[in-house]
Structure formats: structure tokens, C-alpha cells
Amino acid sequence: MNDRILIRAYAPGDVGATIDIFLRAIREISSKDYSATEIDAWANVEDRNRWAERRISRPAWMAEFDGKPAGFSDLTGDGCLDMMFVHPEFQGLGIASRLLRRVEDEALTLGFGRIYTEASRTARPFFERKGFRVVTKQIVEKRGQSLENFLMEKLCG
Template identity: 80%
Template sequence: MNERILIRPYAPDDVDATIEIFLRSIHEVSSKDYSAAEIEAWAKVEDRSLWAERRMSRPAWTAEIGGKPVGFSDLTGDGCLDMMFVHPEFQGVGVATRLLRRVEEEALRLGYGRIYTEASRTARPFFERQGFRMVARQIVEKRGQSLENFLMEKPCA
């Protein structure tokens, strides 16, 4: 499956596909690790243009299989892997691994000493398998709900 995964720069036309991937991934995948109220608070995109602007303001990538967007990721200016989501129908086929490799390549190119992320309960095992270590357990507030996540980091090498 990995050979069929194309990682390309995020494009302005990706806004609706990436929003759908984000929402479906939280509702259909993360729902096993978070309550219905937590999912409802987390899975919201209130401003489509702000979403697009954020993706375009930083290095960001879209993963495609057969020309269809199936995942996306981005990297902020301080080495934060801010978002990485994979469509529920394409979990476990290497999309997140390929996206992470691209993020790591960019972090190295930019001279970052580390990549860090705030991983959900759902994503934590993936990041641990990829060599990230947990720095701290965190509670973040989203629309009146307290959600647990994990600050994790990995040195760039």
C-alpha cells in the first residue's frame, strides 16, 4: 500500500477534504478513547477560511491514494507537528507513517533539533512506535470539556 501513497504539498483546494478527514477521524476513530461530549467539543471547524489559512501559512502536506486525499499533516515554525489525521477508511495502511517521514524530512531541512506534538490518547501509541517519548500528560480545555493529551517529542536525526 505504501507505494500507492503520494505525499504532496497542501493546496488551497484541499480545505474541504482535510476538514472532512479531521472530523471523520475524530468521530470514527478517536471516539473509542474519548467520551461523546469530548468528541463533540473537539470535532469542530468553526471557520473554514481560518482552517485554510493555517494550513497555507506553514509547511503542510496532503496524503493521496488514487488521487483521493486520505490524510494530512503540518509543521509549525517551532517544530510542532500540529495536526496529523488519517481518514478512517485508510487507517493502518501506512498513511500516517509516510506523513510523519515527510514532516521529519522538513524538520531536518529547517534545522530543527526536535519535533514535538500534543498526541491524543488515540495517537499516542503510534507516536511511541515512531520513537517519540512522552514529556508530559496534559489536560486541554475545548468548548467546556477537559481533554487529555500527551506532549511528546522526538529528536531530529
Template identity: 75%
Template sequence: MDERILIKPYAPSDVDATIEIFLRSIREISSKNYSAAEIEAWAEVEDRRSWAERRMSRPAWMAEIAGNRVGFSDLTSDGCLDMMFVHPGYQGIGVATRLLGRVEEEARTLGFRRIYTEASRTARPFFERKGFRVITRQIVKKRGQDLENFLMEKFCT
């Protein structure tokens, strides 16, 4: 694991970086697993203010390397790892692993027995390697498109 990866609490000034990471990750990485129409429906942030408020309403973290924001994640009050995205230029070097470790640490601190996520086709293999299991396949409607994802869970140890 790359020790240069710093995980820090999300700050209000991180809003634009998280939006950029979210959009680029979907458009450049998830586009391998979803159609152009599905990507177009998914890769949109309608309200920057709502996006920022959502990040601030829960524990959330930024991953940085040499001062560059390279990924983010969060955890809802019911144990949902709601979002985890890594910048396309920093895939495969341990950013998601470090973020997941921080999410799991917080879940244990909060006394959660399990965490869950709704993983995309793209993210499913990562979560499976990290001990999550698929509960069910789901179809989520986004702007007229049916997007497949997977409800997954992992029990906290």
C-alpha cells in the same frame, strides 16, 4: 509501506478534504478513546477560512491514494507537528507513517533538532512506536470539556 501513497504539498483546494478527514477521524476513530461529550467538543471547525489560512501559513502536506485525499499533516515554525489525521477508511496502511516521514524530512531541512506534538490518547501509541517520548500529560479545555493529550517529542537524526 504502501508505495501507492503519494505525499504532496497542501494546496488551497485541499481545505474541504482536510476538514472532512479531521472530523471523520475524530468522530469515527478517536471516539474509542474519548467520551461522546469530548468528541462533540473536539470535532468542530468553527471557521473554514481560518482553518484554510492556518494550513497555508506553514509547511503542510496531503496524502493521496489513487487521487483520493486520505490524510494530512503540517509543521509549525517552532517544530510542532500540529496536526496529523488519516481518513478512517485508510487507517493502518502506512499513511501516517509516510506523512510523519515527510514532516521529519522537512524538520531536518529546516535545521530543527527536535519535533514535538500534542498527541491524543488515540495517536499516542503511533508516536511512541515512531520514537517519540511523552514529556507530560496535559488537559486541554475545548468547549467546556477537559480533553487529555500528551506532549511528546522526538529528536531529529
């Protein structure tokens, strides 16, 4: 286990870091799987306050690598891993795996029988390696663009 990675509870002061991670991960990593027009529609945070409220309203975690914000994740009340993004500079270091383990631990604590996510084309292989299965392919609308993603689930326990 990498002791340079710290997973901690999300705090209100993390809003800027999570937005930066979200935008950079989409623009710099997911851009290999989506068109420039799709990326422009997806990589957008219109309301910083609403973003902050969503993170603080549910179990959410920050990953730090050597004390720097490296990723984040959250879990909704119905077992949805709503967001999990890793900063481009910290890809491939095990951060997403550690975040997912924390989400799975929380799901077990809350008594969920399964967790699910809507994984991008980029994230799908990661989730498949971690035991998720594709339930269905979906098309979601973002600012007038149709983006493909995958409803995926994993049984807990």
C-alpha cells in the same frame, strides 16, 4: 513502500478534504478513547477560512491513496507537528508513517533539533512506536470540555 500513497504539498483547494478527514477521524477513530461529549467538543471547525489560513501558512502535506484524499499533516515554525489525521477508510495502510517521514524530513531541512506534538490518547501509541517520548500528560480545554492529551517529542537526525 506503497506506491499507491502519494504525499504532496497542501494546496488551497484541499481545505474541504482536510476538514472532512479531521472530523471523521475524530468522530470515527478517536471516539473509542474519548467520551461522546469530548468528541463533540473536539470535532468542530468553527471558521473554515481560519482553518485554511493555518494550513497554508506553514509547511503542510496531503496524503492521497489511489488519488483520493487520505490524510494530512503540518509543521509549525517552532517544530510542532500540529495536526496529523488519517481518514477512517485509509487507516492501517502506512499513510501516517509516510506523513510523519515527510514532517521529519522537513524538520531536518529547517534545522530543528526536535519535533514535538500534542498527541491524543488515540495517537499516542503510534508516536511511541515512531520514537517519540511523552514529556507530560496535559489537559486541554475544548468548548468547555477537558480533554487529555500528551506532549511528546522526538529528537531530529
